Amino acid sequence: MAKINIYDIEKIKNVNEKRVWNLIVEFYESHTEYCTCRDCILDVVSITLNTIPPHYQVSDDLTIAINKISDDEILKTIKKAADRVAKYPHHI
Numbered sequence: 001m002a003k004i005n006i007y008d009i010e011k012i013k014n015v016n017e018k019r020v021w022n023l024i025v026e027f028y029e030s031h032t033e034y035c036t037c038r039d040c041i042l043d044v045v046s047i048t049l050n051t052i053p054p055h056y057q058v059s060d061d062l063t064i065a066i067n068k069i070s071d072d073e074i075l076k077t078i079k080k081a082a083d084r085v086a087k088y089p090h091h092i
């Protein structure tokens with residue numbers, strides 16, 4: 001019988017998630033016109049991650065990740081997401 005451990009779900013990482021969090025910092029540093037409240041940032045990250053393709057691998061070591069999407073493309077997606085959140089914010 002195959003040794004399937006459903007808790008191994010923690011071992012598989014979408015490395016693009018880490019890349020988005022790294023790039024979002026860079027984005028907000030150069031785009032101070034956007035709201036940086038927690039709600040807006042989480043919305044921008046969620047929209048961005050739902051837009052770009054996932055890239056799952058066993059290790060979350062970014063140095064061995066084969067990038068199927070460039071940092072520039074991710075930054076463009078973040079910009080579009082930030083524009084959308086600015087237009088329809090959930091913050092109070």
Ligand SMILES: [Zn+2]
Pocket residue numbers: 035036037038039040041089091
């Ligand atoms: Zn906000």
